[in-house]
Amino acid sequence: MLSQRILDYTDRQIRWLFSAPALLVMLGLFAYPMFRLIWTGFTDEVLSSEGKIEFIGVANYVRAFSEDPHFLRSIWLTLYFAVGSTLGQLTLGLGLALFLNRQFKGEATFRMLLMFPIIATPVAMSLVWSMLMNPMMGHLNYYLSLLGLPGSLWAADTSTVLPSLIMIELWHWVPMTMLVLLAGLKSLPKEPFEAATVDGASRFQMFVNITLPLLQPYVFLLLLLRLVHGLKVFDKIFVISGGGPNRASETLNIMIYEQAFGATNFGYASALGSFLLLIILLISIGLFRFRQRKWSY
Amino acid sequence: MSQVKIDKVCKKFGDFEAVKNFSLEIQDGEFIVLVGPSGCGKTTLLRMVAGLETVTSGEIFIDEAQITHMPPKKRDIAMVFQNYALYPHMNVYKNLAFALKLRKMPKPEIKETVKKTADLLGIGDFLNRFPNQLSGGQKQRVALGRAIVRQPKVFLFDEPLSNLDAKLRGSMRAEILDIHQRLNNTSIYVTHDQLEAMTMGTRIIIMKDGAIQQNGTPQEIYNNPVNKFVAGFIGSPAMNVMSCTIKEETGNLMAVNKGMNLTIPAEKTTGLTSYIDQDVYLGLRPEHISDLAGNATKADNSTFKAFVRLVEPLGSEQLIHLEAEDQRFIARIDPRSHITYGETLDFQAQMASATFFDGKTEERIV
Amino acid sequence: MMADQTIQKINRLLFYAILIFIVTVFFFPFMWVAFTAFQDAVNAGAVPPDLLAPPTLDNFRQVFEEGGFISCMINSTIVVALTLTANLIVSLPAAYVIARNRQNWMMFLILFMQMAPWITLLLPWYIIFKKLGLYDTYIGLVLSNLTFMIPFTIWLMLGFFEDVPVEVEEAAWLDGCSHLGTFVRIVVPLVKGGIITITTLGFMFCWNIFLFPLVLSGYGTKTLPVFVYGFMDDNQLDFGPLAAASLLTMLPVIIFVLINQKYFRQGIAFGGGK
């Protein structure tokens, strides 16, 4: 009788029972570490230090903004990479989606093949790309020479390393933006297009006046999502260039990693991390506002 | 063998009172219909009986046992939902068997019970189909079967027929009544369709804004509506309600407004004498207004002139939409009368069947 | 008439030509890696390569002989399997509760948790994990993966749970089912599509993840991506073995996702991906 009452009680409080595990994991592995990160950003903690961590106020931030010339440069490199690859993904993805928005033989096979870059392990593919981009033995320079073009140093040169990385990022993610936009295109209502055809609009006019405005929520959402993703890219850069040559591709993510696990400046790395987190938080708020306004979820 | 007693039940959503001080006793085997306009709290009341909604205050009993705060699974109540709510991932057999399985009934017995129920409802051939392979009517039968199969103490129906087309609705109505007569389960049936209420209920409860307006048999409610709301809600087309003033002329009471001047027969005057020179509502059912076509007796004190706005021939009768000065109303008239749009004719009101409501409280006077 | 048909034909031809070009651009690295993995040391690095050279399995032999490949593969499999199981157990009930009591601040937190850069989580984790003895353990890796799997799963599953009509649940309660029983017997079977989608995408995320195990795993629990990274340092210009190692690393995830292609595409189209 008593055990039955306990069972009944638990069953009524089920929502707490149900959310507790997820809540605990996220508190322990997200909330507390975030707090810890921000706190560490105000200390001089180093990886090997035993017990003598001191609170040093905003010294780490002062150091970043006024004493470490590479910090501002790495912000620039991060933005360069993130914005460049986001714009590239959207324009190429949209172009391909428009081009493929029809029915054709072999559609299924085509889509399957295009999924490969998204699925394949990024570290493995980065390795493959670094071999393809090898200035001496790589295939890319060989194909350029077939076209009568001079070879490039790709990731081995300070001026070409970021464009090369962006190129790989595009290879990796354009198929995805394309699939998303294609799904968006296919879900657009038919009526406006039919009405415009009746009104005698040209293809281009239809694109500018109907397709783009209708597709705009998808594009904008994707833009923000890809931008945030671009600000977080680590694997590719770390494997292919390691931030080099001469720190020319050392974005914030790489810099934080190097400061923390290479130079063991944990306090300083945490300050940089807090800064990155703040930027992402601001974009998230924007994204959330937009999502609430335009979309039901 | 179950009675239901609902005692002074209230339900608040925040500040909004959806059900107000609602009391009702339902006898064993009764088929009660709850009817009222959309949003009047019918579903809320039903869900409180089922245990799907908490009760703010008041008590609910089944067979003397207090169930107000009991979880739904223990109440032994079955509910048929408007959108069927079948388990989409189970075939018809499993849908019916689910509750029995939970009660740990032995397998052969489950099989037999399900088979019997399915045959009763004529869904024996669909036992292996999934809900998305059934038509609306078939789904509704399965939903009904799921309720019947476990022989609950009380059946609840929440507008079970409103997703069906008109013809199917008619036949399902008869079927539900037929089943009720065979099994004789205590049932509460919610609808906002007054026709459904009139044809199905042994007793009808009319609700408005969370409170009971009238509780009675269909005939009682039709003939003696307690107030203007009930009068306007029941009947199709509804009772015509016109505002007018009571006057006294040469010893007779008259109902007077701009377009009419009708004598009130003596047997109706008792309650009305205190209303002389006051505003009241005069209610006349459409069948209590007739044309003078066949009648030799010309204009007496119960006729009035009206303009014909629209003629709806329905075959066995015709509905004439009339306008007399500002008042609009409908008359149900013999199809043999030739009445056409645009005419202005004399009509007769059968004042002996008229109903009067207080001008302020809208309660029935006589 | 004739002219119209010819133009149509040319149009179609042009379309397929462009299509083949696009496929080549995106699929070429896979053809290259599949080819190179079977070439001997001389031909693997040759430009132009000899397409007719006899294939060899030497590269794969070398990968397997290099200490640790097999054990890293096992580690990866264990971590992925544990993460996906734990993820369903933890996230599904939470997603269900949130779907039935959705509030704005919850949605924002779930979104933000997906957006936060992994490197910023990693710094504090490293310290905490070392202190708690979670460093270089399966549990540690599973927990790190759960941190991104839980918000993503909740986000994706919300829609699926919201599509389950409340009335169906209520019918089950009235039929005599407890809340837990209703969840297990009625609700979960109805979101099967979402569960397969999340498992497919989750397999991909967890198999491919590099940054967390790079820092949080040691010799005992090293996963395949970390192995490949180390293998690259050891075999700088030896294209054959490197290609073989890359191929072996990505083959399982590609096969798994292709089997569940339909669900993968749904998931991608849903979230705009990660």
Ligand SMILES: Nc1ncnc2c1ncn2[C@@H]1O[C@H](COP(=O)(O)OP(=O)(O)OP(=O)(O)O)[C@@H](O)[C@H]1O
């Ligand atoms: N969960 C809720 N929260 C707040 N208000 C509610 C809730 N459920 C119902 N209401 C309100 O309570 C009132 C009664 O609702 P109810 O669903 O019982 O109406 P109903 O009589 O069944 O109407 P219908 O014929 O349209 O089904 C409505 O005004 C409705 O807006």
Ligand SMILES: [Mg+2]
């Ligand atoms: Mg209702």
